[in-house]
Amino acid sequence: MTTLHLVRQSAFNSQELFQCSQIILPADILVLIDDGCYNLNHTLLTNIKNIISVKNIKVIQHHVSARGLNVPEFIEVISMNELVNLTFDTENVITWQ
Amino acid sequence: MTTLHLVRQSAFNSQELFQCSQIILPADILVLIDDGCYNLNHTLLTNIKNIISVKNIKVIQHHVSARGLNVPEFIEVISMNELVNLTFDTENVITWQ
Amino acid sequence: MNKLAVIITSPPSSNLSVTAIEYIEAALALQIEIVGIFFYQDGVLHANTFVEVPTDEYQAQAKWLALKNEFNLSLHLCVTAASKRGLQVDETNSVEPQSSNVADAFEISGLGELVELTNYADRVIQF
Amino acid sequence: MNKLAVIITSPPSSNLSVTAIEYIEAALALQIEIVGIFFYQDGVLHANTFVEVPTDEYQAQAKWLALKNEFNLSLHLCVTAASKRGLQVDETNSVEPQSSNVADAFEISGLGELVELTNYADRVIQF
Amino acid sequence: MTKKTLAIINSKAPYSFNHGKDSLDIALIFGSYEQGISLFFQGDGVFQLTPNQDGEQLSLKDYLKTFSAFEFYDIEDIYVCLESLHERSLTSSFHIENVKVLPAREFAHELKQHKHILRF
Amino acid sequence: MTKKTLAIINSKAPYSFNHGKDSLDIALIFGSYEQGISLFFQGDGVFQLTPNQDGEQLSLKDYLKTFSAFEFYDIEDIYVCLESLHERSLTSSFHIENVKVLPAREFAHELKQHKHILRF
Numbered sequence: 001m002t003t004l005h006l007v008r009q010s011a012f013n014s015q016e017l018f019q020c021s022q023i024i025l026p027a028d029i030l031v032l033i034d035d036g037c038y039n040l041n042h043t044l045l046t047n048i049k050n051i052i053s054v055k056n057i058k059v060i061q062h063h064v065s066a067r068g069l070n071v072p073e074f075i076e077v078i079s080m081n082e083l084v085n086l087t088f089d090t091e092n093v094i095t096w097q
Numbered sequence: 098m099t100t101l102h103l104v105r106q107s108a109f110n111s112q113e114l115f116q117c118s119q120i121i122l123p124a125d126i127l128v129l130i131d132d133g134c135y136n137l138n139h140t141l142l143t144n145i146k147n148i149i150s151v152k153n154i155k156v157i158q159h160h161v162s163a164r165g166l167n168v169p170e171f172i173e174v175i176s177m178n179e180l181v182n183l184t185f186d187t188e189n190v191i192t193w194q
Numbered sequence: 195m196n197k198l199a200v201i202i203t204s205p206p207s208s209n210l211s212v213t214a215i216e217y218i219e220a221a222l223a224l225q226i227e228i229v230g231i232f233f234y235q236d237g238v239l240h241a242n243t244f245v246e247v248p249t250d251e252y253q254a255q256a257k258w259l260a261l262k263n264e265f266n267l268s269l270h271l272c273v274t275a276a277s278k279r280g281l282q283v284d285e286t287n288s289v290e291p292q293s294s295n296v297a298d299a300f301e302i303s304g305l306g307e308l309v310e311l312t313n314y315a316d317r318v319i320q321f
Numbered sequence: 322m323n324k325l326a327v328i329i330t331s332p333p334s335s336n337l338s339v340t341a342i343e344y345i346e347a348a349l350a351l352q353i354e355i356v357g358i359f360f361y362q363d364g365v366l367h368a369n370t371f372v373e374v375p376t377d378e379y380q381a382q383a384k385w386l387a388l389k390n391e392f393n394l395s396l397h398l399c400v401t402a403a404s405k406r407g408l409q410v411d412e413t414n415s416v417e418p419q420s421s422n423v424a425d426a427f428e429i430s431g432l433g434e435l436v437e438l439t440n441y442a443d444r445v446i447q448f
Numbered sequence: 449m450t451k452k453t454l455a456i457i458n459s460k461a462p463y464s465f466n467h468g469k470d471s472l473d474i475a476l477i478f479g480s481y482e483q484g485i486s487l488f489f490q491g492d493g494v495f496q497l498t499p500n501q502d503g504e505q506l507s508l509k510d511y512l513k514t515f516s517a518f519e520f521y522d523i524e525d526i527y528v529c530l531e532s533l534h535e536r537s538l539t540s541s542f543h544i545e546n547v548k549v550l551p552a553r554e555f556a557h558e559l560k561q562h563k564h565i566l567r568f
Numbered sequence: 569m570t571k572k573t574l575a576i577i578n579s580k581a582p583y584s585f586n587h588g589k590d591s592l593d594i595a596l597i598f599g600s601y602e603q604g605i606s607l608f609f610q611g612d613g614v615f616q617l618t619p620n621q622d623g624e625q626l627s628l629k630d631y632l633k634t635f636s637a638f639e640f641y642d643i644e645d646i647y648v649c650l651e652s653l654h655e656r657s658l659t660s661s662f663h664i665e666n667v668k669v670l671p672a673r674e675f676a677h678e679l680k681q682h683k684h685i686l687r688f
Binding site: 105106107109110131132135138159160162163164165 | 460461463464491492495498499500501502503504505506535536537
Binding site: 103105130131160176177178180181182184185189190192194 | 196198203204209210213216217219220221223224226316317318319320321
């Protein structure tokens with residue numbers, strides 16, 4: 001059972017990423033979208049890397065570049081098409097907004 | 098110069114109380130209203146007690162009782178009328194919502 | 195006499211606007227002069243006559259109308275915020291009155307009105 | 322074929338709804354079957370013909386109409402959420418068509434429709 | 449094992465936000481259509497379950513009272529995140545019966561048993 | 569010392585919320601009426617000032633570009649909370665000139681010099 005977690009908010013502003021980190025399980029996938037992109041610099045992301053494989057943390061390309069943010073090398077940048085595919089490659093999805 | 102700080106949000110959910118705690122100054126007054134009442138149990142309130150006198154931390158009576166919360170003895174419970182008076186006893190007001 | 199202006203940014207469906215109204219009622223009871231209420235962001239929905247609230251829930255719009263009637267409060271609606279949220283604010287008044295959905299008690303204003311209010315008021319409070 | 326339902330809870334003025342529309346366009350391009358879009362909470366403002374967005378800004382409503390025309394998407398408007406936010410959703414249709422402010426492309430629905438969508442869809446995504 | 453149709457995570461406190469009521473409306477409809485639905489409470493959502501509340505003091509029609517109708521609607525699976533209670537110095541005392549308090553990991557495992565997950 | 573009329577604290581990131589644009593509209597009106605106004609950026613509000621942003625990639629008309637008109641409107645006092653930058657691993661690099669970065673305490677002292685304070 002794999003769940004896709006979409007995080008749309010900044011963890012510097014509210015608790016979505018924190019609550020996601022509480023219940024994310026090892027086989028799950030995390031995609032940072034919208035203001036979720038700001039979490040690339042948040043320490044909670046380090047906690048999550050201790051639970052899920054770093055290859056299962058992704059960020060939407062134009063959402064991160066529009067915000068002028070740098071993406072660490074180990075984080076995969078994906079397109080909206082790839083996000084749609086991930087939706088059907090996993091069993092269910094939680095939107096953290 | 099005294100500023101009245103009205104905190105309307107839970108610090109367990111978002112960053113208003115944290116940001117208030119960053120800039121509150123010793124002569125200021127803090128009133129917890131609406132979901133701000135949940136902050137009675139938040140550790141940030143302890144930080145704020147190290148900056149402003151505990152007698153300058155207050156909570157709106159029916160907002161806290163409607164939520165079924167207990168008020169620590171040292172926190173003053175006030176009415177809406179008293180909040181209006183505080184607005185004019187201080188120099189300016191910041192609503193943290 | 196103490197002069198107060200209030201900025202309302204919370205929608206009628208939130209309990210946050212009940213608090214705003216209670217605060218204003220308390221201020222009026224304490225003889226504070228309210229120089230104006232400015233509705234901005236989601237607060238503009240308070241003026242929308244199409245907004246339907248179940249009869250057993252808090253009727254924020256009726257409260258504003260009652261306060262306007264009793265105390266002649268100025269209720270200013272920010273035109274930009276209002277038209278983004280579905281209020282028909284044709285300032286030329288060319289629309290038929292019955293086709294507009296702005297409650298009569300509210301005046302169509304711009305942010306210039308907010309400049310006036312902040313200049314005139316001793317305190318501005320945001321709810 | 323993969324079946325998708327989408328729940329829209331963000332208002333047209335937020336960039337969050339641009340993301341939702343981009344996602345739906347990507348899904349359609351990938352031949353995903355979209356069984357319906359359900360507008361709930363502030364998402365209902367997407368259907369409001371009185372909402373005016375400056376011409377040089379993102380026109381979410383025009384996007385929905387174009388998607389409806391090209392792909393025959395079902396756009397369901399939650400009646401309870403809509404009437405709370407100023408949409409005139411008289412289900413008896415007794416109002417004159419020109420006095421309603423619900424865009425034609427949207428169907429007035431209830432939460433029962435959401436039950437149908439969740440049963441029929443392989444995935445439900447909330448934006 | 450048959451998956452239940454829908455799980456809803458409730459994440460907001462009851463009065464300043466409408467999310468709790470919007471979630472409740474969905475839960476009752478699913479219940480009345482006899483669709484499997486489970487309710488999860490995490491973060492400030494746990495404040496929807498704490499005792500001694502009285503929304504009428506806030507001039508509200510108190511939707512929390514409707515929670516007592518869950519059994520009538522066959523809504524039986526109600527889960528609370530233990531860590532969310534601890535963070536808020538709350539005990540396992542609630543205004544309705546049959547609430548299951550679970551540590552975050554077990555809470556997550558229950559959540560995953562649903563075909564669809566919404567969050568309000 | 570004459571107090572300035574208005575200070576606005578900007579607390580939200582630029583795109584998902586409309587708060588930044590709503591605040592900007594107020595600032596420009598106050599500027600055009602030649603009313604003293606100062607802008608303060610704290611929390612995620614500092615993301616309204618970071619460089620290399622391009623809202624057009626999000627299909628937006630990018631209101632951040634209007635910030636370059638602040639000087640024209642005599643909006644000259646722009647303050648950023650140093651701690652907010654540090655928390656977000658940001659440097660003092662901004663897309664407009666003449667931004668003053670202040671530690672929280674000094675930021676607070678500047679803020680108090682205003683007759684009214686709004687927060688968006």
